[in-house]
Amino acid sequence: MTEKELSELTDEELLAKAKKMKSNSIMNAALIGVMIGITIYGVIKNNFGLFAIIPLFFLFRAFSNPKNKALKSILKERNLE
Template sequence: MKNKELSELSDQEVLDESKKVKSNPIANALIIGFLFGIVIYSVVVNTWGFLTLIPLWLAYHFINNSKKAKKIEQLLKERNLK
């Protein structure tokens, strides 16, 4: 799904996207918490730098992926595909 919006996808494409972005919310929450813990530890120890930004970037992508998964789940319910 590069340039297409979710609403423009066909039913089969929406089902394929839902398989791609399936995530476990508890695991995502644990990973995001762990990554923010690394950042907080890094700030406390005064080692703010490039290695501190990597966990922030990873957490951003986990959060973004969960938002996309919620949108796809809502679209599945609207189209009665599930």
């Protein structure tokens, strides 16, 4: 969803999206923990191979989500945080 589409939503819809984003962040934290564990295991067992590179790529993708940044900025503009 782009920032323009987010700005057209009502306050209630934005708060619902923020609540969903918050619950998704718990799941993301668990997955990030698993990926860090896989990376550490891969480095210990196989030096720095495929098992280390793939989870690191997904970690990068998880932390650079532009949708969450746009939603947070609109929530801040409307003082809904």
